[in-house]
Amino acid sequence: MTAYDRLRFGGPTVRETWVDAPRREFLTPAPPVWPLLTERLTLRPFEIGDAAAFVDAWASxxxxxxxxxxxxxxxxxxxxxxxxxxxxxxxxxxxxxxxDGQVVGDSMLHLQGTGLSEGEIGWTILPQHAARGFATEAARAVLRLGFEHYGLRRVVANLDARNDRSAALCERLGMRRETHRLGDFWSKGAWTDSFEYALLADEWRAW
Ligand SMILES: CC(C)(COP(=O)(O)OP(=O)(O)OC[C@H]1O[C@@H](n2cnc3c(N)ncnc32)[C@H](O)[C@@H]1OP(=O)(O)O)[C@@H](O)C(=O)NCCC(=O)NCCS
Incomplete structure (x- = not known):
């Protein structure tokens, strides 16, 4: 349909109704109901005022x-x-x-792949709140969000191979180290190795 046809006949066209709109709907992820709650944590979209909590950590x-x-x-x-x-x-x-009303870190999920069927997970915990299991608890909630709400088939985590705490977190979550890439991470002026950990929906259910 040309722009002129559209002027004459209006829309939407058959193709727009039966192909484009369903495809767009299928590929546009619907957000869940916020917040996500765990035993000790609340996970919610960022608010402008959250920046203050991260200033010291990001300066370090x-x-x-x-x-x-x-x-x-x-x-x-x-x-x-x-x-x-x-x-x-x-x-x-x-x-x-x-x-307890205080921002202790952040978590992210990036939907990717064909039909948005894969996700990449990421995390940080502010140093003063480390080693209390918060990152693990938050990541479990994000994995549940990925697999149950978004229906993902596979979730991966990419990390600097020297990041032992992040690797330990992946292992606690039941993720498998699938890839050790040599010298592919450009970080702070040097090439470093990276790991990719992955978890399939079936593995997560079994876990
Ligand atoms: C990577 C990172 C998020 C890991 O944080 P972490 O504090 O090690 O992870 P958790 O919050 O899950 O805490 C786990 C620790 O708490 C302990 N813990 C205490 N109470 C716990 C509880 N109730 N439940 C689970 N673990 C608990 C665990 O035994 C574990 O201790 P260990 O490391 O001595 O074995 C953090 O080091 C970080 O933010 N680093 C800087 C940013 C960064 O590198 N991000 C990742 C990029 S890939």
Whole structure:
């Protein structure tokens, strides 16, 4: 249908009704009901005011050393949080992890692949809240979101191969180390190795 035909006949066309609209609906992920609740945590979309909680951690060379991003100043952190408050096309889900009313970290799920059937999971926990199992508890909720709400078939985590705590977290979650890539991660001026961990929906159910 040309633009002129559309003017004459109006729309929607048969193709738009029966092909394009269902395809768009199928590929546009519907958000779940927020927040996600776990035993100790609340996972909710970011709010602008969350930036303050992340400023010190993101300024730290040590805390950011195994992340792809370099340290960030407060303005950059504010911008990062602002971008995460934008739901966009719904394929990137960035969540603040809250315990007792305090932001303790964040979790993300990035929907990918054909028909958005795969997801990449990510996490950070602020240093003062580490080693209390918060990252594990939050990640389990995000995996459940991926497999049960979004119907994902496979979820992966990519990490710097030197990130022992992140690898331990993957193992606690029942993820398998599928790939060890040599020198493919450009981080802080050097090429480093990376791991990809993965979990299939069937494995998650069995777990
Ligand atoms: C990667 C990262 C999120 C892991 O955080 P973490 O604190 O190790 O993970 P958890 O919050 O799940 O805590 C697990 C620890 O708490 C302990 N723990 C205490 N109470 C617990 C509970 N109720 N449930 C589960 N674990 C508990 C566990 O035994 C474990 O301790 P261990 O490491 O000595 O075995 C964190 O190191 C981080 O944010 N690093 C900087 C950013 C980063 O690298 N992000 C990842 C990029 S890939």
């Amino acid at each position: 060379e040590e805390w950011t050393s195994l992340l792809l991003s370099r340290p960030m100043n407060p303005a950059e952190v504010a911008e990062l949080v602002r971008r995460r408050t934008d739901p966009g096309d719904g394929e990137f889900i960035g969540l603040a992890v809250v315990h």
